[in-house]
Amino acid sequence: MKVLLILYKSLLEKEDLQKDLEEQVSLLNRIIGPDSIYAVITSEMKDLFDKFPELVFINNEKGSFLYGLYKGLRKLRGNHVLVLDPIEKLTKEKLAKFLNAGKKNVVSKGAALLRLMDLDYVIRTVEKRRNVEGSIEDILNEVYQEYGIKYEIL
Numbered sequence: 001m002k003v004l005l006i007l008y009k010s011l012l013e014k015e016d017l018q019k020d021l022e023e024q025v026s027l028l029n030r031i032i033g034p035d036s037i038y039a040v041i042t043s044e045m046k047d048l049f050d051k052f053p054e055l056v057f058i059n060n061e062k063g064s065f066l067y068g069l070y071k072g073l074r075k076l077r078g079n080h081v082l083v084l085d086p087i088e089k090l091t092k093e094k095l096a097k098f099l100n101a102g103k104k105n106v107v108s109k110g111a112a113l114l115r116l117m118d119l120d121y122v123i124r125t126v127e128k129r130r131n132v133e134g135s136i137e138d139i140l141n142e143v144y145q146e147y148g149i150k151y152e153i154l
Contacts, residue, residue: 001080001099003028004072005039005055009063011086012044018051024090025052031095038076040068062131069139070130073114073123081119083136085110097154105140105151112136112151121147 005024011017028037034054041048042063049057058075060068065085073081082098084090088110098106098113106113114122125143140151 002076003037003082005084006068007041008065040072067130070126081114083112108154118149
């Protein structure tokens with residue numbers, strides 16, 4: 001499993017973004033492992049390279065959530081992917097629920113676990129909408145409507 005943190009332009013307005021990221025990355029390092037964490041960032045966030053040298057960074061040229069999701073999922077194709085929007089706080093309990101989900105796609109506010117066998121359908125759906133704003137919940141609803149792939153809400 002790979003973890004994909006999606007950082008986008010509007011997060012720059014968040015006051016304690018760096019502190020929240022430090023907490024989330026620390027938790028993910030302990031439970032998932034440092035070699036499995038990827039972050040999609042905008043060009044305005046280059047200072048994160050020095051703050052989090054253990055992360056693998058992907059460029060989000062357009063700065064939107066969906067474009068970052070698209071770029072990250074394309075890069076991580078071939079894995080189960082835990083997508084995280086840092087606007088929502090990740091707790092140990094919430095992470096445990098995702099890890100215990102079994103063979104289901106799971107979504108919660110600001111996070112989603114996408115299983116390998118359904119990932120290409122999610123990528124195709126995001127590809128159609130990558131130039132507009134939206135959320136992971138919107139994408140999974142569209143995947144369900146178009147392909148009949150179900151997901152569980154935590």
